[in-house]
Amino acid sequence: MIRIAVLGAGRIGRIHGRNAASHPDARLVAVADPHAPAAQDLAAATGAEVASLDEIVERSDVDAILICTPTTTHADLIERGARAGKAVFCEKPVDLSSARIETCLATVEKTGTPLMIGFNRRFDPNFAALRRRLADGEVGEVELVTILSRDPGPPPVSYIATSGGLFRDMMIHDLDMARFLLLGDEPVEVHAVGSSLVDPAIGQAGDVDxxxxxxxxAKGRIVQISNSRRATYGYDQRIEVHGxxxxxxxxxxxxTTVEVATASGITADPVQDFFLERYAEAYREELATFLNAIRDGKPCNPTGRDGLMAQRLADAATESAQSGKPVRL
Amino acid sequence: MIRIAVLGAGRIGRIHGRNAASHPDARLVAVADPHAPAAQDLAAATGAEVASLDEIVERSDVDAILICTPTTTHADLIERGARAGKAVFCEKPVDLSSARIETCLATVEKTGTPLMIGFNRRFDPNFAALRRRLADGEVGEVELVTILSRDPGPPPVSYIATSGGLFRDMMIHDLDMARFLLLGDEPVEVHAVGSSLVDPAIGQAGDVDxxxxxxxxAKGRIVQISNSRRATYGYDQRIEVHGxxxxxxxxxxxxTTVEVATASGITADPVQDFFLERYAEAYREELATFLNAIRDGKPCNPTGRDGLMAQRLADAATESAQSGKPVRL
Amino acid sequence: MIRIAVLGAGRIGRIHGRNAASHPDARLVAVADPHAPAAQDLAAATGAEVASLDEIVERSDVDAILICTPTTTHADLIERGARAGKAVFCEKPVDLSSARIETCLATVEKTGTPLMIGFNRRFDPNFAALRRRLADGEVGEVELVTILSRDPGPPPVSYIATSGGLFRDMMIHDLDMARFLLLGDEPVEVHAVGSSLVDPAIGQAGDVDxxxxxxxxAKGRIVQISNSRRATYGYDQRIEVHGxxxxxxxxxxxxTTVEVATASGITADPVQDFFLERYAEAYREELATFLNAIRDGKPCNPTGRDGLMAQRLADAATESAQSGKPVRL
Amino acid sequence: MIRIAVLGAGRIGRIHGRNAASHPDARLVAVADPHAPAAQDLAAATGAEVASLDEIVERSDVDAILICTPTTTHADLIERGARAGKAVFCEKPVDLSSARIETCLATVEKTGTPLMIGFNRRFDPNFAALRRRLADGEVGEVELVTILSRDPGPPPVSYIATSGGLFRDMMIHDLDMARFLLLGDEPVEVHAVGSSLVDPAIGQAGDVDxxxxxxxxAKGRIVQISNSRRATYGYDQRIEVHGxxxxxxxxxxxxTTVEVATASGITADPVQDFFLERYAEAYREELATFLNAIRDGKPCNPTGRDGLMAQRLADAATESAQSGKPVRL
Structure with missing residues (x-):
C-alpha cells in the first residue's frame, strides 16, 4: 500500500487527492494547504489527515507526495521531497526558469528518487491511443504534426502577469505533446508568432492570447501548433499526424451525441468545455501510472527531463515571438 | 441518510450497490446474495454487511431495497419490500407475465410505497438530452420514431430459453424508449416480425435473434424498432425522432475519437461494445434519480405502470411475430 | 449511333433528353410534347426536331424512345413502342394497376424489345457503390435493411388525388431499393401503417403523408422503410444494411462541406433538397446504362418485371395500411 | 456573344475550353496548341477552329483569350493579348519572377484590358461559401487561419526542376487562399520551413516536398499553412478559420457517402483524389465568373495584383525556408 500525501488542495490537488484515495494500491494519508478549509474538505472526503507541509515532508509514513501547489514552490518542494526519499509527482511546470529546473533535476538525480511530471494530456485515452498506433507504425514515418489547442476563455489578467506567458503557461502542453508524438526525434528549431487579439488587456499585460x-x-519533420485563449464552442483540443x-x-x-436537423442545418453539441471534465479520465490514468510505477519499481514517465525539454521549447517560443526570429536549440 | 440494501450481488447488483454507496445522501447497509463470495466482495468494497434476503426485508434500518435478483423473483420481492414499507428499485422486468405484474402493482399501490423500474436507457445523458429537447418542442410534433438496437453478440442459448424471448428480454428496452419519446401518446397497434438469422440454435430454442x-x-404517430442479437462493430444503440x-x-x-486515413479510407473506432461501459453514466444517474426522489419525497419515474406497459407491448410483439398478425392494445 | 426520341418534355423529359443528347453514342432526333413551347425549347437546346408522338412511333429513324409522359399513358406507349420495334426506356411506374402492367409486359415480351424502367436511385453513385460492396459480401449475409426516405415537402393536394397514394407514388422507390439490396431474396410479407400528420388535406384526399x-x-430477412412527405432539413435519403x-x-x-462552430454547437449545412440536384448523377448514369445496353445488345436493368414487382409491393402496402393486416405475396 | 480562344489544349486548356464552349453567352472560336492533335481534338469537341497562337492574337473576331500554356510563356502572352485589346484569363502563375509580373501588370494597366488570374480554389463552392459567411461576420473577426493541403502524390522529378519549387508551384494556391480569407488584411511576415521527406530525389533536385x-x-492575425506532396487517402484540401x-x-x-462498420471500425471512403474532379465545379464557376464580368463590363477577380501578391508570398516563403529566417514584406 503506497502512502500518499497531497500538497495543495486546490482544484487540481482535489482531483489528484481523490484519484490517489480511490487507487486500490494507495492510501491518501495527509493533505496540506495553507487555506485550512480546503485541506479539511479534501481530508474529510478521502479519510486523510490534515497536516502541514513541513510535517508531511518529515513524516516517515509518507511514501510519495503529489505537488499541487503554486508553480513558484514546485522546484523547492521537489527537492525537499527527493531529499526525504519520497517519490514525487509534480504538476507542470517544474519551474518557469529552465536553469532552475536543471538544478532541481540534478538534485533529484542524486537522490535517485522517482519523479513524474504532470503532463496530463499524454494520458487522455484518445491521445494515448493515437500515440500507441503511431508508435506501431500504422501511418508510417511521422512527417507533419498539427496541434490545435484553444481554451474556452482567457484566465484573469491578474493571473496572466505571473503565468510566464502563453507559451510557458498554455502552449507548453502542446509542446510536450509534440515531443510525445515525435517518438524521440527532438525539435531543433522554433519559430513563433503571437498576437493579442482576444483581449487588449492581455497585450497590455505583456502577453499574447x-x-x-x-x-x-533533427530529421526534418515539421510541427505546427496554434493556440487561442478563447473558443466559443468549447475547449478545443485536436491532434493530427501525417505520416x-x-x-x-x-x-x-x-x-452529447445528440444532433438536431432543421432548415438551419444539422447541429451537433458544442464540445466539452471544462478541462477537468475533458481530461477527467486522463487525470485518473496519469495518477494510476505514477502509482503503478512506484508499486512496480518501474521508471516514471513523463520524466523531469521531459519537463525541462518542454520548458526549453516554451522559452525558445517566447524568445522567438519577441525577437521575430527563429531560435535554434 | 437513506439506508440501502441490495438484493443480488451479480453484475448489475454490483453496479447499483457501488453507485448507492457513493451517493452523498445514501449508505449501503446490507448486501444479500445466495452466492456468499459475491455478497462478501460487494460488502467489503462498500462497507456494507452481508445479510440474508429475509433479514433485509425485516430490518428496520433499511429504507430502500434494490432488487437485482433473477427475474422470476422480482414480483415477490417487490411485494415483500412494499409490505415492509421500503422504497423499491427493481431491475426490469417486473415479471415475464403481465398478469403477475398487475397483481404486484396492485399490492404496491395499496402500500403506497415508492417503486421505480430500472429502464436505464432513459438516464443515458444522450438519450435524456434528446428527450428533454423533444419535450421542449425543438423539432415540433413527433411524427416518426426510429430505434435501432443491436447487441454485440447473442447470450448463451441456455439463457434464451428462460428469457421470455427477444421481445421481452431485449426489445423491451426499445419499447420503453419508444413510450418515453412519445411523450404520453400511447401505442395502440403492434406489428412484429422476427427471424433466426444469427444462430440457428436460437431458432431451435424457439426464439428469434x-x-x-x-x-x-392513438394519434397516428409511427414507431419503427429493429433489433439484432449481433453487431460486429460494437453495441449499437441509436434513436432518431422525426418531427x-x-x-x-x-x-x-x-x-476513442481517433481516426486513421489510408488508401482504404478514413476509419473511426468501433463503438463501445459492453453495455456496462456504454451505460455506466446512465446507471449512476438512474440510481441518483431514485435516491433523490426518496430523499425529496417526490414520485419515482419510470413507474411500475411503465414496467407494465412495456411488458404489454413486448407481449403484443411476441404474439404478433408468432401469429403474423398485428395486435391491438 | 443510337437515334433517340423523347416523349414528354417536362421536368424529367428535359433531363433525359439532354443526357441522351450528350451521350457519345446517341443522338436525340425528336421531341414530342402536347405543350409546343416545351418541345421546342428542348429541341432547340439539343439539336433535335419537334415531332408528334404518333410520328415518332412510326419513324424508322428512331431506335429508342424515352417515355416521360404522365403515368396514365405509360403502358400504352410502351406497347406501341415495342410493337414498332423500338427500345423503350420508361419512367416509373409502368402503370398504377399491376394487372395492366402484366398485360403490357406480356406484349413487350412477345416483341422481344428491350425495356428498362426508370428507378433512378439504383444508379446513384453512393447507393450503387453500396449495392456493389454488398454483393461482394463485404458485410456478409444481409439480415436487416433500413431505408429512410423523406421529401422536403408534400406535392400539391391536387396531385395526391391521382398519384395512386404515397405507397405507389413515393414509397415505390424504396420498395424497389429494398429488392435491389436483397440480392434476389424476394419479400413475401408486407405490413404497412400510414397516417396523415403533415397536412390534414392529404388525409382528406384519402392519402397518408x-x-x-x-x-x-422468403429467407426471413427483414426490411424497414419509413417515409415522410416533409423534412425541414432537405431531401433525406438514407440506406443502411446490417449483415x-x-x-x-x-x-x-x-x-457544402462547410461547418460552423459557435456556442450553439457545430452546424453542418442542410442536405441537398431538390431531387433533380440530388440525383443528377443518377439520371446521367441511368440513361448511359440504357444506351450502353442497347449499343452492346445486352439486357436492360431494371426490367419491366422489376417495375411489376415494385408495383405489387406498393399495392400490398396500400392494402395493408388500409386493412390494418399484413398482406402475403 | 463573347468570342473566346484558348491557348494551350493540354489538361487545363481542355477544361477551360469546354467550359467556355458551354457558357450561354460565349462561343469558343479558336484553339491553339503546338501539338496539333491536341488542338484538333478540342476544336472538334467544341466546334472551334484550330489556329496558330499568332493568328489568334491578331484576329479581330476574338474577344478574350484563355492562357493555358506553360508558365514561361504566360507573361508574354498576357502582354500580347492586352496590347491586342483582348480580355485575358491566365492560369496561375503569371510568372515565376515577381519582377517580371510587375512589368507585365504595368503593361496590362496601360491597356486597360481586363485580366483575371486562375486561382481556381476561390471558386470551389465550399470555400466560396465559407468566404461569404466569413465576410458576413458569422464567426466575428478573423484571428487564426489554418490551411492544410496535401497532394495525392508528387509530380515527376523532371517537373520539379522547372516548377519554381514547392512554395511557388503548390503552396501558392494556399497563400492566395490565405489572402482571400483575410479579407484585405495583408500578411507582412513570412516564416517557412521545408523538408524532403516524401522522396529523396526531390531533395536532390533542390526542392522540398x-x-x-x-x-x-498587419493587424496581427496569424495563418498556418502546411503542404505535403503525398497523401495516401486522397487529395486533402482543408480550411479552418477561427474567429x-x-x-x-x-x-x-x-x-461516396458509403460507410462500412466492422470489427475494425467504421470506414468512410477515401477523399476524391484527382484535382480535376475535386475542383470540376470550381473551374466551371471560375470561367463563368470571368465571362460574366466581361459581358457585364465589371472588374475581374482575382486580379493581376492578386497574382503578384501570391507570388511575392511564395518568393518570401522560398527565401525564408532557405535562409532559416523570417522575411518581412
Missing part, C-alpha cells in the same frame, strides 16, 4: 509555433526536428503511409487524428468530445 | 416492430399510436419542425437523433459512442 | 412498412423475405459480418450505409449529401 | 508556413498580418465569435471550416469530399 493567440499564437502559433512551427518546429523543425508516410497515412494520417491519424484525434478530435474533440461533444457534450 | 433478428426482429422488427412497427407501432402506431414537424425537424429531426433529432442520438448516436453511438466510439471507443 | 407519413408511413412505414415492414417486409419479410452477418458488419453494417453498410449510405447517407445524405450536404449542400 | 513537405513544408509549412506561418504568416502574420472572435466562432470557427468555420470546409472539409474534403469523400468519393
Amino acid at each position: 493567440t499564437a502559433a509555433v512551427m518546429l523543425k526536428t 508516410s503511409r497515412g494520417m491519424i487524428r484525434a478530435g474533440n468530445i461533444h457534450r | 433478428t426482429a422488427a416492430v412497427m407501432l402506431k399510436t 414537424s419542425r425537424g429531426m433529432i437523433r442520438a448516436g453511438n459512442i466510439h471507443r | 407519413t408511413a412505414a412498412v415492414m417486409l419479410k423475405t 452477418s459480418r458488419g453494417m453498410i450505409r449510405a447517407g445524405n449529401i450536404h449542400r | 513537405t513544408a509549412a508556413v506561418m504568416l502574420k498580418t 472572435s465569435r466562432g470557427m468555420i471550416r470546409a472539409g474534403n469530399i469523400h468519393r
Whole structure:
C-alpha cells in the first residue's frame, strides 16, 4: 500500500487527492494547504489527515507526495521531497526558469528518487491511443504534426502577469505533446508568432492570447501548433499526424451525441468545455501510472527531463515571438 | 441518510450497490446474495454487511431495497419490500407475465410505497438530452420514431430459453424508449416480425435473434424498432425522432475519437461494445434519480405502470411475430 | 449511333433528353410534347426536331424512345413502342394497376424489345457503390435493411388525388431499393401503417403523408422503410444494411462541406433538397446504362418485371395500411 | 456573344475550353496548341477552329483569350493579348519572377484590358461559401487561419526542376487562399520551413516536398499553412478559420457517402483524389465568373495584383525556408 500525501488542495490537488484515495494500491494519508478549509474538505472526503507541509515532508509514513501547489514552490518542494526519499509527482511546470529546473533535476538525480511530471494530456485515452498506433507504425514515418489547442476563455489578467506567458503557461502542453508524438526525434528549431487579439488587456499585460509555433526536428519533420485563449464552442483540443503511409487524428468530445436537423442545418453539441471534465479520465490514468510505477519499481514517465525539454521549447517560443526570429536549440 | 440494501450481488447488483454507496445522501447497509463470495466482495468494497434476503426485508434500518435478483423473483420481492414499507428499485422486468405484474402493482399501490423500474436507457445523458429537447418542442410534433438496437453478440442459448424471448428480454428496452419519446401518446397497434438469422440454435430454442416492430399510436404517430442479437462493430444503440419542425437523433459512442486515413479510407473506432461501459453514466444517474426522489419525497419515474406497459407491448410483439398478425392494445 | 426520341418534355423529359443528347453514342432526333413551347425549347437546346408522338412511333429513324409522359399513358406507349420495334426506356411506374402492367409486359415480351424502367436511385453513385460492396459480401449475409426516405415537402393536394397514394407514388422507390439490396431474396410479407400528420388535406384526399412498412423475405430477412412527405432539413435519403459480418450505409449529401462552430454547437449545412440536384448523377448514369445496353445488345436493368414487382409491393402496402393486416405475396 | 480562344489544349486548356464552349453567352472560336492533335481534338469537341497562337492574337473576331500554356510563356502572352485589346484569363502563375509580373501588370494597366488570374480554389463552392459567411461576420473577426493541403502524390522529378519549387508551384494556391480569407488584411511576415521527406530525389533536385508556413498580418492575425506532396487517402484540401465569435471550416469530399462498420471500425471512403474532379465545379464557376464580368463590363477577380501578391508570398516563403529566417514584406 503506497502512502500518499497531497500538497495543495486546490482544484487540481482535489482531483489528484481523490484519484490517489480511490487507487486500490494507495492510501491518501495527509493533505496540506495553507487555506485550512480546503485541506479539511479534501481530508474529510478521502479519510486523510490534515497536516502541514513541513510535517508531511518529515513524516516517515509518507511514501510519495503529489505537488499541487503554486508553480513558484514546485522546484523547492521537489527537492525537499527527493531529499526525504519520497517519490514525487509534480504538476507542470517544474519551474518557469529552465536553469532552475536543471538544478532541481540534478538534485533529484542524486537522490535517485522517482519523479513524474504532470503532463496530463499524454494520458487522455484518445491521445494515448493515437500515440500507441503511431508508435506501431500504422501511418508510417511521422512527417507533419498539427496541434490545435484553444481554451474556452482567457484566465484573469491578474493571473496572466505571473503565468510566464502563453507559451510557458498554455502552449507548453502542446509542446510536450509534440515531443510525445515525435517518438524521440527532438525539435531543433522554433519559430513563433503571437498576437493579442482576444483581449487588449492581455497585450497590455505583456502577453499574447493567440499564437502559433512551427518546429523543425533533427530529421526534418515539421510541427505546427496554434493556440487561442478563447473558443466559443468549447475547449478545443485536436491532434493530427501525417505520416508516410497515412494520417491519424484525434478530435474533440461533444457534450452529447445528440444532433438536431432543421432548415438551419444539422447541429451537433458544442464540445466539452471544462478541462477537468475533458481530461477527467486522463487525470485518473496519469495518477494510476505514477502509482503503478512506484508499486512496480518501474521508471516514471513523463520524466523531469521531459519537463525541462518542454520548458526549453516554451522559452525558445517566447524568445522567438519577441525577437521575430527563429531560435535554434 | 437513506439506508440501502441490495438484493443480488451479480453484475448489475454490483453496479447499483457501488453507485448507492457513493451517493452523498445514501449508505449501503446490507448486501444479500445466495452466492456468499459475491455478497462478501460487494460488502467489503462498500462497507456494507452481508445479510440474508429475509433479514433485509425485516430490518428496520433499511429504507430502500434494490432488487437485482433473477427475474422470476422480482414480483415477490417487490411485494415483500412494499409490505415492509421500503422504497423499491427493481431491475426490469417486473415479471415475464403481465398478469403477475398487475397483481404486484396492485399490492404496491395499496402500500403506497415508492417503486421505480430500472429502464436505464432513459438516464443515458444522450438519450435524456434528446428527450428533454423533444419535450421542449425543438423539432415540433413527433411524427416518426426510429430505434435501432443491436447487441454485440447473442447470450448463451441456455439463457434464451428462460428469457421470455427477444421481445421481452431485449426489445423491451426499445419499447420503453419508444413510450418515453412519445411523450404520453400511447401505442395502440403492434406489428412484429422476427427471424433466426444469427444462430440457428436460437431458432431451435424457439426464439428469434433478428426482429422488427412497427407501432402506431392513438394519434397516428409511427414507431419503427429493429433489433439484432449481433453487431460486429460494437453495441449499437441509436434513436432518431422525426418531427414537424425537424429531426433529432442520438448516436453511438466510439471507443476513442481517433481516426486513421489510408488508401482504404478514413476509419473511426468501433463503438463501445459492453453495455456496462456504454451505460455506466446512465446507471449512476438512474440510481441518483431514485435516491433523490426518496430523499425529496417526490414520485419515482419510470413507474411500475411503465414496467407494465412495456411488458404489454413486448407481449403484443411476441404474439404478433408468432401469429403474423398485428395486435391491438 | 443510337437515334433517340423523347416523349414528354417536362421536368424529367428535359433531363433525359439532354443526357441522351450528350451521350457519345446517341443522338436525340425528336421531341414530342402536347405543350409546343416545351418541345421546342428542348429541341432547340439539343439539336433535335419537334415531332408528334404518333410520328415518332412510326419513324424508322428512331431506335429508342424515352417515355416521360404522365403515368396514365405509360403502358400504352410502351406497347406501341415495342410493337414498332423500338427500345423503350420508361419512367416509373409502368402503370398504377399491376394487372395492366402484366398485360403490357406480356406484349413487350412477345416483341422481344428491350425495356428498362426508370428507378433512378439504383444508379446513384453512393447507393450503387453500396449495392456493389454488398454483393461482394463485404458485410456478409444481409439480415436487416433500413431505408429512410423523406421529401422536403408534400406535392400539391391536387396531385395526391391521382398519384395512386404515397405507397405507389413515393414509397415505390424504396420498395424497389429494398429488392435491389436483397440480392434476389424476394419479400413475401408486407405490413404497412400510414397516417396523415403533415397536412390534414392529404388525409382528406384519402392519402397518408407519413408511413412505414415492414417486409419479410422468403429467407426471413427483414426490411424497414419509413417515409415522410416533409423534412425541414432537405431531401433525406438514407440506406443502411446490417449483415452477418458488419453494417453498410449510405447517407445524405450536404449542400457544402462547410461547418460552423459557435456556442450553439457545430452546424453542418442542410442536405441537398431538390431531387433533380440530388440525383443528377443518377439520371446521367441511368440513361448511359440504357444506351450502353442497347449499343452492346445486352439486357436492360431494371426490367419491366422489376417495375411489376415494385408495383405489387406498393399495392400490398396500400392494402395493408388500409386493412390494418399484413398482406402475403 | 463573347468570342473566346484558348491557348494551350493540354489538361487545363481542355477544361477551360469546354467550359467556355458551354457558357450561354460565349462561343469558343479558336484553339491553339503546338501539338496539333491536341488542338484538333478540342476544336472538334467544341466546334472551334484550330489556329496558330499568332493568328489568334491578331484576329479581330476574338474577344478574350484563355492562357493555358506553360508558365514561361504566360507573361508574354498576357502582354500580347492586352496590347491586342483582348480580355485575358491566365492560369496561375503569371510568372515565376515577381519582377517580371510587375512589368507585365504595368503593361496590362496601360491597356486597360481586363485580366483575371486562375486561382481556381476561390471558386470551389465550399470555400466560396465559407468566404461569404466569413465576410458576413458569422464567426466575428478573423484571428487564426489554418490551411492544410496535401497532394495525392508528387509530380515527376523532371517537373520539379522547372516548377519554381514547392512554395511557388503548390503552396501558392494556399497563400492566395490565405489572402482571400483575410479579407484585405495583408500578411507582412513570412516564416517557412521545408523538408524532403516524401522522396529523396526531390531533395536532390533542390526542392522540398513537405513544408509549412506561418504568416502574420498587419493587424496581427496569424495563418498556418502546411503542404505535403503525398497523401495516401486522397487529395486533402482543408480550411479552418477561427474567429472572435466562432470557427468555420470546409472539409474534403469523400468519393461516396458509403460507410462500412466492422470489427475494425467504421470506414468512410477515401477523399476524391484527382484535382480535376475535386475542383470540376470550381473551374466551371471560375470561367463563368470571368465571362460574366466581361459581358457585364465589371472588374475581374482575382486580379493581376492578386497574382503578384501570391507570388511575392511564395518568393518570401522560398527565401525564408532557405535562409532559416523570417522575411518581412
